Amino acid sequence: MSTTQKADSMVMPADIVPLLEQAEAEEMSEFQSLVVGEERTALSMASVRLRGGVCMSVGNDPDEYWNKALGFGFEAPVTTSLVSDVLDFYTTHQSRVAVLQFAPSVMPTHWERIAREFGLQRTAGVIKFAAPVETVIAAGRSAELAEGLSVEAVRPEHAANWAHTVVSGMGMKENCFLPGSIGTVGHPAWRPFGVRDGDGNYVAGGNLRIHGPVATLFAGATLPQARNLGAQGALVRARALAAREAGCEWLFVETGPSTPERPNPSYRNMLRYGFEIAYQRPNWVWKRPLTHGVSNSISAGSRSAAVS
Known part of the structure; x- marks a missing residue:
C-alpha cells in the first residue's frame, strides 16, 4: 500500500480515498443484504451495482436515511449519464428521496451544472476520518x-x-x-x-x-x-x-x-x-418531482447527455 505525507506528518495511504469509499459502499450494501425474507419485502428494499458503485433503496424508511448511492467515480467517471442511471433506479423504485455521495476527488469540473439539471441540493454531509x-x-x-x-x-x-x-x-x-x-x-x-x-x-x-x-x-x-x-x-x-x-x-x-x-x-x-x-464529503439530495408522467430527473438526464 503506497503512502503519502500529510502536512501534520501522519503518513496516509496514497489511495486513501478509493479505500474509504469502496469499503463504505461494500459495507452498506452488505449490511442491507443481511435483511432477508418477509422483513426485506415489507421494507420494499432493493439494490443494484452500477459502474463500480452501489444504489440502495428502502421504500418504507421513516428515517429517510437508507436510500443511498455511493462508491462511484473510481471504476468509471462521474457523468451526467451516470447520475441519470442512478436516479432512474430511485424513480423505478418510487423512492421519495435519495442521497448521492461522491468523494470530492472524483467530481467533474461541470458538476454544478449536472446538479442543477437534476435538482440535486447540497447539504453538509460527513467528515471522513x-x-x-x-x-x-x-x-x-x-x-x-x-x-x-x-x-x-x-x-x-x-x-x-x-x-x-x-x-x-x-x-x-x-x-x-x-x-x-x-x-x-x-x-x-x-x-x-x-x-x-x-x-x-x-x-x-x-x-x-x-x-x-x-x-x-x-x-x-x-x-x-x-x-x-x-x-x-x-x-x-x-x-x-x-x-x-x-x-x-x-x-x-x-x-x-x-x-x-x-x-x-x-x-x-x-x-x-x-x-x-x-x-x-457533502451529500447531494434528490427528491422525486411531484409531476405526472415521465419524471423530471429522467428527462433532465436525456437533455444533458451531451455534456457527460
Missing part, C-alpha cells in the same frame, strides 16, 4: 470505563438485545437497521461489540466491518443513562484490537461536522482516539 490501527489502539490505552461496565464481543444469543440498544442509542427507527444489525452477529466480515452494566444489560454498542487491509467503525451508540462513562472509548479500542487481529492496517470512520453553533461530540471523540480528517 482515517487512522492506523496501532494509533487508535495506543490512543485508547488511557480510556477508562466506569466501574460496573464491561465491553465484550456480542454472542449470537444476545444479538437482538444488543441490536435494540444500538438502534435506540442512535435515535433511529428500527426499519432495516434492526434486522441488519442482528444479521451482522456471527457474520465473518463483522465484529459487533457491546457494553453491559452490572445487571448484564446492554447500555452501548458498536460494530466493525473488515474489508481486506482496512476496517470501518460502524454505528457506535450509547443509551442516555450511560453516556460520559467511557463506553464509546472502550468500544473504539475493542474494535481496533479486533481489526488488528484480523490483519487490518487502517481504520476508517465518519461523523457529522462540528461547528460552534452545533458542536458534535463524536467529531471531538474521533480526534481524541487518534483519527485525522481525510476529507469532507
Whole structure:
C-alpha cells in the first residue's frame, strides 16, 4: 500500500480515498443484504451495482436515511449519464428521496451544472476520518470505563438485545437497521461489540466491518443513562484490537461536522482516539418531482447527455 505525507506528518495511504469509499459502499450494501425474507419485502428494499458503485433503496424508511448511492467515480467517471442511471433506479423504485455521495476527488469540473439539471441540493454531509490501527489502539490505552461496565464481543444469543440498544442509542427507527444489525452477529466480515452494566444489560454498542487491509467503525451508540462513562472509548479500542487481529492496517470512520453553533461530540471523540480528517464529503439530495408522467430527473438526464 503506497503512502503519502500529510502536512501534520501522519503518513496516509496514497489511495486513501478509493479505500474509504469502496469499503463504505461494500459495507452498506452488505449490511442491507443481511435483511432477508418477509422483513426485506415489507421494507420494499432493493439494490443494484452500477459502474463500480452501489444504489440502495428502502421504500418504507421513516428515517429517510437508507436510500443511498455511493462508491462511484473510481471504476468509471462521474457523468451526467451516470447520475441519470442512478436516479432512474430511485424513480423505478418510487423512492421519495435519495442521497448521492461522491468523494470530492472524483467530481467533474461541470458538476454544478449536472446538479442543477437534476435538482440535486447540497447539504453538509460527513467528515471522513482515517487512522492506523496501532494509533487508535495506543490512543485508547488511557480510556477508562466506569466501574460496573464491561465491553465484550456480542454472542449470537444476545444479538437482538444488543441490536435494540444500538438502534435506540442512535435515535433511529428500527426499519432495516434492526434486522441488519442482528444479521451482522456471527457474520465473518463483522465484529459487533457491546457494553453491559452490572445487571448484564446492554447500555452501548458498536460494530466493525473488515474489508481486506482496512476496517470501518460502524454505528457506535450509547443509551442516555450511560453516556460520559467511557463506553464509546472502550468500544473504539475493542474494535481496533479486533481489526488488528484480523490483519487490518487502517481504520476508517465518519461523523457529522462540528461547528460552534452545533458542536458534535463524536467529531471531538474521533480526534481524541487518534483519527485525522481525510476529507469532507457533502451529500447531494434528490427528491422525486411531484409531476405526472415521465419524471423530471429522467428527462433532465436525456437533455444533458451531451455534456457527460
